[in-house]
Amino acid sequence: MLSALTPQNLTTTVVSNIDLDQIQGDVLIGLQKFAQRFLFFQIQDVAGFKTLLRRKIAQRITTTRTVQEREFHLRDHKDSGNATRLPNIGVNLSFTASGIGKLILATNNGQTLGDASFAAGPKKQAKSLGDPVDAAGNPTTWLPQFLNATIDGVFLITGGTDADVNSEANNLLAILGATIAASFQENGDVRPGLEKGHEHFGWLDGVSQPGIRGLSTPFPGQRLLDPGVFAFGYGPTLNPPLPWMKNGSFMVFRRLKQLVPEFDQLQFTQAQTLGMDPVLLGARLVGRWKSGAPLALTPSQDDSTMGADAQRNNNFDFSDDQGERRCPFGAHIRKTNPRADFGLPNAAGVDPQTADVDPRRIMRAGIPFGPEVSVTEAANGKTATDRGLMFVCYQTSIQNQFEFLQISWANNPGFIFGRHHPDGTPVTVGFDPIIGQNGAPSRARTTDEPVPNYPTGNVRGTLNEPADFIVPTAAAYFFVPSMEALTNELSA
8 A cells, every 4th residue: 555645534533542642653544655665674782772762763653643644734735736745754663573582581482472473474384375485395486684584673664755765764773773783675666657556567556445443534435444453452452462562563574576577468468368358357357457446346448537536446345246247256356355245234234244354354555666667678578677566564463364365365266165157157266366376386377257248248268377477575574563562561
């Protein structure tokens, strides 16, 4: 989600029990950004780091309250006709299990924080996530810094320009001095011109973010979720595993390399094989046109005015498309958010969405990295320079939210279960064609129903993907502490 660009419909009043001064920015409301620096580090001097964290670093961390105030300021700035970028430096700080273990040595093995996946770390989870691994289960496509080096924490630094965020990163490094060693650093940037707000494959990003009950005024079609789905201490997570985890959140980081020329070529060749338009094929793989307009509302052609309109681009569910004529069951947005595919509320008012889908949602806050595709790359259909998405998401259970979405839905050829085509034949859904990963050595996968059948067609088709077009190159799991935990529990 590109929070400086994607509308966030925030209320001017907030339910009193959401402690916006304690929850770090980016967890419930994305830090405003056109540029972002990721500064991963190892703690070298624990005592010295704790002292500096308490005395100098904590005061530089951006709270959700500040992010909300900036959001209102940005709207006023834009409404006044100003097009200049505001610096709006934001800083978020989180720690891995090893970092928590260094800062809190006597917590009864508390660095697990009640989440087995956080404790294990993504390197050990790579095989189950479908990442390419060797015979020993070690990721084969990751950068060495995430395979061999110890990463204890990360600063997410956001702002208006690369110069802004690099300057703040240097300030943090200067303050912390020899207490830390940088493990890996990289910048992400909003794409230029008309591609602003779009990821490198070309689709508008961050359209279907959940809203927060008590914090958001929902756009049409946007569901309001309890803040406890994303931050501890509310609703379903009222009593966190450890008291000091209140107002904290788990953060998943994934550096996803996107093979853009190869993916473009796949759409062209597969469209020829299937006898259809490659632009329409791409839309059916994602479930939206590149503009953001959903197939559920405009299945036959793009409507760019709808795609850019937050009042219209998310106002749909799939309850009236159980024959997948508008949007395939395997489309990315349907695999990861099967809205109303589990049924509508029954006579007693019980909503399957509340029980089966909402608890799986994540709050996304990623940003693209790398240059635009060159003329040579496009002509050759071959990636020559790394580009992709610095994927970031927040939740209160890595296992039941991010990992569940990836493993049980995106990577599961059988999900969505028990469906039939309008002609009565069973649906073989296949993998999510965008983020799905086949853990088999071949990596090849299929997705059902790429050929349009709207409104009354009955043509069966299968998309064949011979290789990965998104390659995971780094990953880490973090805990994002509250402001109080930063200045007390973790720096005591």
